[in-house]
Amino acid sequence: MRNLIIGLMALALAACSTVQTEFDYNPEVDFSQYKTYAWVEVTEEDAEEGADTYHMDGLTDERIRRSVDANMAARGFTKASPEEADLLVNYLTKLEKKVNIDTFHNNYGYHPFYDPYWGYYGGYAGPSRSTTRVREYQKGTLIIDLIDNKEDKLVWRGALADTVRQQESPEQREAGINSAVLEILQNYPPQSGAQ
Numbered sequence: 001m002r003n004l005i006i007g008l009m010a011l012a013l014a015a016c017s018t019v020q021t022e023f024d025y026n027p028e029v030d031f032s033q034y035k036t037y038a039w040v041e042v043t044e045e046d047a048e049e050g051a052d053t054y055h056m057d058g059l060t061d062e063r064i065r066r067s068v069d070a071n072m073a074a075r076g077f078t079k080a081s082p083e084e085a086d087l088l089v090n091y092l093t094k095l096e097k098k099v100n101i102d103t104f105h106n107n108y109g110y111h112p113f114y115d116p117y118w119g120y121y122g123g124y125a126g127p128s129r130s131t132t133r134v135r136e137y138q139k140g141t142l143i144i145d146l147i148d149n150k151e152d153k154l155v156w157r158g159a160l161a162d163t164v165r166q167q168e169s170p171e172q173r174e175a176g177i178n179s180a181v182l183e184i185l186q187n188y189p190p191q192s193g194a195q
């Protein structure tokens with residue numbers, strides 16, 4: 001069940017206006033030197049240690065990798081073996097439970113009164129009322145890391161966070177992931193003086 005929930009998080013990251021993107025990089029790195037990439041190889045031990053925040057299972061994992069591959073190719077990268085690649089690519093996911101509390105204050109407002117001697121007259125009556133609404137939701141984050149393979153150091157990280165919404169069809173899931181990955185990688189390579 002947890003994998004399903006985390007899967008839904010990655011599927012809907014770019015679906016609404018609450019999308020937040022950010023990126024960070026090492027400004028001392030010459031990003032034009034990178035021409036090839038490979039995926040980080042995840043061992044069983046890695047997967048067990050980071051079971052809640054590591055790679056997705058099954059179809060979602062394939063969709064994320066396929067979308068990253070397409071975006072890297074569009075940026076002129078060639079896929080290579082992990083031993084020969086300039087960059088290693090990794091992605092992580094994170095799911096947070098959030099609470100939104102809204103409180104509304106009002107009073108009963110203007111009320112006309114009738115008195116047999118004075119007739120109709122009005123005034124404000126009634127005490128103030130407060131209504132509080134509590135809404136729980138989940139915020140999902142997709143993070144893409146680019147690591148210098150020779151130096152074994154992180155050189156660029158992009159992330160996108162959004163409220164988790166369920167996508168109904170495989171096509172919607174694919175489109176949501178493609179949109180999220182494109183949004184993240186549009187900040188690569190970093191422009192000098194950016195951020």
